[in-house]
Amino acid sequence: xxxxxKINAGLALALLAFPLWAYFANEPFMITLATKVAILxxxxxxxxxxxxxxxxxxLGHAAFFGIGGYAMGILASHAQTFDPIAEWPFLIEGTKxxxxxxxVAVLTSGLAALLIGALSLRTSxxxxxxxxxxxxxxxxxxxxxxxxxxxxxxxxxxxxxxFPGLNTLDPIQFxxxxxxxxxxxxGFAAMLAKSPFGLxxxxxxxxxxxxxxxxMTPYRLRLVAFxxxxxxxxxxxxxxxxxxxxxxxxxxxxxxxxxxxxxxxIGGIGRLYGxxxxxxxxxxxxxxxxxxxxxxxxxxxxLLLLIVLFARGGVIGSLAGRGHAHD
Amino acid sequence: xxxxxxxxQVLNGLQFGVMLFLxxxxxxxxxxxxxxxxxxxxxxxxxGAFAAAAVAGLTGSFVLALMAALAAAAAAGALVExxxxxxxxxxxxxxxxxxTFALILIFSEGTxxxxxxxPLFLNIPDYLSGPVTLPGxxxxxxxxxxxxxxxxxxxxxxxLLISRTRLGIQIRAGExxxxxxxxxxxxxxxxxxxxxAxxxxxxxxxxxxxxxxxxxxxxxxxxxxxxxFVVIVxxxxxxxxxxxxxxxxxxxxxxLGGLFMPALFALFMDNSSAATAGSALASMLIxxxxxxxxxxxxxxxxxxxx
Amino acid sequence: xxxxxxxxxxxxxxxxxxxxQASLDISxxxxxxxxxxxxxxxxxxxxxxxxxxxxxxxxxxxxxxLNGQDITALGTAARAKRGLARTFQISALAMExxxxxxxxxxxxGAQGRPFQVFGTALGKADLRATAEQALDRVGLMDHAKTRTxxxxxxxxxxxxxxxxLTLNPKAFVMxxxxxxxxxxxxxxxxxxxxxxxxxxxxxxxxHDMDAVFTLADRISVLVYGQIIATxxxxxxxxxxxxxxxxxGDDT
Numbered sequence: 001x002x003x004x005x006k007i008n009a010g011l012a013l014a015l016l017a018f019p020l021w022a023y024f025a026n027e028p029f030m031i032t033l034a035t036k037v038a039i040l041x042x043x044x045x046x047x048x049x050x051x052x053x054x055x056x057x058x059l060g061h062a063a064f065f066g067i068g069g070y071a072m073g074i075l076a077s078h079a080q081t082f083d084p085i086a087e088w089p090f091l092i093e094g095t096k097x098x099x100x101x102x103x104v105a106v107l108t109s110g111l112a113a114l115l116i117g118a119l120s121l122r123t124s125x126x127x128x129x130x131x132x133x134x135x136x137x138x139x140x141x142x143x144x145x146x147x148x149x150x151x152x153x154x155x156x157x158x159x160x161x162x163f164p165g166l167n168t169l170d171p172i173q174f175x176x177x178x179x180x181x182x183x184x185x186x187g188f189a190a191m192l193a194k195s196p197f198g199l200x201x202x203x204x205x206x207x208x209x210x211x212x213x214x215x216m217t218p219y220r221l222r223l224v225a226f227x228x229x230x231x232x233x234x235x236x237x238x239x240x241x242x243x244x245x246x247x248x249x250x251x252x253x254x255x256x257x258x259x260x261x262x263x264x265x266i267g268g269i270g271r272l273y274g275x276x277x278x279x280x281x282x283x284x285x286x287x288x289x290x291x292x293x294x295x296x297x298x299x300x301x302x303l304l305l306l307i308v309l310f311a312r313g314g315v316i317g318s319l320a321g322r323g324h325a326h327d
Numbered sequence: 328x329x330x331x332x333x334x335x336q337v338l339n340g341l342q343f344g345v346m347l348f349l350x351x352x353x354x355x356x357x358x359x360x361x362x363x364x365x366x367x368x369x370x371x372x373x374x375g376a377f378a379a380a381a382v383a384g385l386t387g388s389f390v391l392a393l394m395a396a397l398a399a400a401a402a403a404g405a406l407v408e409x410x411x412x413x414x415x416x417x418x419x420x421x422x423x424x425x426x427t428f429a430l431i432l433i434f435s436e437g438t439x440x441x442x443x444x445x446p447l448f449l450n451i452p453d454y455l456s457g458p459v460t461l462p463g464x465x466x467x468x469x470x471x472x473x474x475x476x477x478x479x480x481x482x483x484x485x486x487l488l489i490s491r492t493r494l495g496i497q498i499r500a501g502e503x504x505x506x507x508x509x510x511x512x513x514x515x516x517x518x519x520x521x522x523x524a525x526x527x528x529x530x531x532x533x534x535x536x537x538x539x540x541x542x543x544x545x546x547x548x549x550x551x552x553x554x555x556f557v558v559i560v561x562x563x564x565x566x567x568x569x570x571x572x573x574x575x576x577x578x579x580x581x582x583l584g585g586l587f588m589p590a591l592f593a594l595f596m597d598n599s600s601a602a603t604a605g606s607a608l609a610s611m612l613i614x615x616x617x618x619x620x621x622x623x624x625x626x627x628x629x630x631x632x633x
Numbered sequence: 634x635x636x637x638x639x640x641x642x643x644x645x646x647x648x649x650x651x652x653x654q655a656s657l658d659i660s661x662x663x664x665x666x667x668x669x670x671x672x673x674x675x676x677x678x679x680x681x682x683x684x685x686x687x688x689x690x691x692x693x694x695x696x697x698x699l700n701g702q703d704i705t706a707l708g709t710a711a712r713a714k715r716g717l718a719r720t721f722q723i724s725a726l727a728m729e730x731x732x733x734x735x736x737x738x739x740x741x742g743a744q745g746r747p748f749q750v751f752g753t754a755l756g757k758a759d760l761r762a763t764a765e766q767a768l769d770r771v772g773l774m775d776h777a778k779t780r781t782x783x784x785x786x787x788x789x790x791x792x793x794x795x796x797x798l799t800l801n802p803k804a805f806v807m808x809x810x811x812x813x814x815x816x817x818x819x820x821x822x823x824x825x826x827x828x829x830x831x832x833x834x835x836x837x838x839x840h841d842m843d844a845v846f847t848l849a850d851r852i853s854v855l856v857y858g859q860i861i862a863t864x865x866x867x868x869x870x871x872x873x874x875x876x877x878x879x880x881g882d883d884t
Binding site for chain 1: 358364411414420421423424425426428429430431432433435437438439549550554556557559560564601606608609610611614615617618621622625626
């Protein structure tokens with residue numbers, strides 16, 4: 001077992017142990033914080049596939065996070081008013097079922113990622129960054145100017161959606177759902193990295209020329225990675241909306257994109273558990289510093305600046321040393 | 328729709344466009360010369376607006392306020408360049424994005440700390456307020472007309488600076504061959520600080536000028552920054568001409584789209600759904616414009632590098 | 634039509650950058666079992682020609698054929714799929730990956746199904762067998778688990794060739810494989826390339842004249858974007874135009 005794997009196992013256990021402690025200590029708010037960590041880490045796991053493996057600096061992942069959120073909001077709001085979403089060409093009704101919401105969230109955010117990716121991957125470097133940022137902003141303004149689902153005010157869902165056999169209103173049970181999804185997603189990301197596709201994608205990041213000369217097209221590899229990445233972040237968006245029982249255009253904002261990226265960087269780019277460490281630290285800072293000062297973002301900014309300038313491997317990089325080639 | 332309304336909207340689009348130009352010119356210059364993507368450019372816009380509002384509040388002079396905006400943004404730009412940005416030139420774009428994102432957090436919260444969360448107001452001076460009558464009987468606010476004038480004057484000034492002056496020659500040389508101008512004895516790090524401060528000053532000026540028609544508040548810079556990115560993608564990175572044409576295209580598309588889209592939808596929808604759908608689509612129009620440019624010319628209208 | 638027995642052929646390809654004529658009406662061919670060397674002074678347009686043949690750059694005019702099929706309109710990846718294997722002057726390898734991973738990448742490309750997300754790349758028996766065979770042939774099997782960035786310059790060259798081998802190529806296009814190798818290194822590589830021609834013919838761009846004269850069945854000389862002579866080693870040595878243009882020799 002490598003040092004990084006030991007750290008990872010410890011992190012997974014810690015994420016599990018913290019809410020269990022909170023459960024027995026009767027601190028439901030702490031469970032909610034842990035749930036938030038798991039969901040934001042999931043969004044980061046999604047982005048990390050594009051960013052860490054594919055080298056695609058997407059500053060527009062809030063688009064997928066928000067689409068996932070609105071998939072939940074729209075489906076659940078129609079279900080709570082018993083008002084079908086569409087009656088033509090066939091009847092589409094709202095739903096309060098999490099699994100169905102997740103599927104819709106994953107499919108719609110995947111479709112958006114396909115469209116955005118197909119356009120923005122025609123470029124690279126700084127163009128790609130600016131274009132993804134701009135498309136994210138497009139969704140933000142669209143959500144604000146489309147009044148049907150609350151416009152700027154967003155949408156409230158009164159009761160959390162259901163999952164067969166579980167009481168999702170119980171914080172620890174909802175945490176369990178998010179924890180399992182996060183572990184599955186990280187397992188998938190780890191598998192992806194070692195798969196033939198992952199090998200090709202990682203090579204396309206390091207040397208696109210090489211990938212082409214062996215007969216593969218970097219554009220297609222990146223597009224597939226971008227879509228997978230968007231789908232996972234979209235799923236996180238649906239869960240995040242369910243956690244808050246509220247969805248608003250803020251989920252689409254450029255700050256959201258930036259924060260998801262910050263999780264990855266704080267934890268360590270390309271590290272499987274990087275997003276989890278980053279999200280946990282982010283939430284801890286928000287909770288601790290936020291209690292001390294209203295202006296805690298200054299400290300976050302300084303911390304981030306120091307990491308970028310002086311500790312490029314992030315937390316896991318500092319603890320586990322240089323990453324090993326996947327063998 | 329009357330001609331007067333249309334002409335007014337064209338002028339509004341033009342005014343919006345030239346303000347975007349002030350933002351995007353600096354960004355594109357910094358990218359062209361230093362190869363740096365600067366997300367904190369929006370913060371410099373905000374700093375300009377706050378400095379102007381503060382000085383106008385103290386002295387009552389709009390001209391002093393504008394000078395304060397230029398000075399504060401240029402100083403902040405130079406300071407950040409020396410302390411942080413300088414370390415990023417050799418880094419990849421991801422590091423640049425993250426470090427400048429961190430700067431946004433620091434600037435935004437720092438400003439909130441100093442000025443509080445409530446918006447400030449910067450008033451249009453008396454001698455620039457009120458409408459003027461243009462040929463064709465168009466009544467148009469004098470202040471907005473002044474903005475168009477200032478924006479175009481800055482554009483001309485920039486073209487002259489780049490094409491006629493010693494600094495301009497160095498900037499152009501810096502875009503094509505960094506090692507060469509270093510070998511010729513130009514102090515690169517001084518040049519970079521100057522270019523960065525110049526871009527910052529333009530952003531600060533834009534912030535102050537726009538601050539008088541909007542409210543001055545934390546977070547006002549980033550939406551403009553993102554629009555400036557759209558401008559640069561359309562115009563092509565590193566091209567001042569591209570920035571100018573891109574800015575005006577985006578300004579006109581956004582303003583006229585808001586006018587025409589609901590009217591267009593009203594042709595086949597009832598009025599209230601047309602207004603809804605039309606305004607929602609209008610909000611997406613400039614991004615659609617960007618997408619079209621990307622499909623036709625991925626390196627932008629005037630971009631050399633893809 | 635190009636000669637039907639040519640594996641790789643260009644027919645009248647031209648390319649210019651503004652006023653600079655980088656390639657002018659170039660027709661060369663590569664026949665089964667041969668090593669065809671392309672030589673010329675710096676700036677003669679060798680790299681531009683290689684780029685056009687490999688697919689990184691479109692010619693302004695003319696056509697390129699692989700096994701009689703016109704491949705001019707195809708991109709780099711499509712040409713590679715059809716069996717055109719290229720090595721780079723400056724190594725283009727996945728530096729963070731191991732030697733074996735780079736070779737498996739080649740095998741994966743040759744197999745043509747890169748979108749597999751289940752199972753590990755190194756666990757696929759067919760990919761691994763192809764990769765190990767290629768590494769074995771270039772003598773890099775001992776370094777299979779080494780990170781590519783830790784390889785010496787010469788070993789990277791060997792790995793470039795190994796990756797090309799995994800493609801089971803119909804033709805090799807090699808851009809200065811000897812560059813930066815010491816005398817011993819280039820002797821070894823010369824011996825290796827000599828044995829490689831059995832598998833597929835090689836279009837060899839090379840500055841190392843010892844290697845060229847040892848290996849080449851035919852040599853083409855490129856000067857200012859034009860082929861001024863094509864022939865056997867002896868033909869080229871004796872050619873007055875070549876001596877003048879290439880060696881700067883007036884005699």
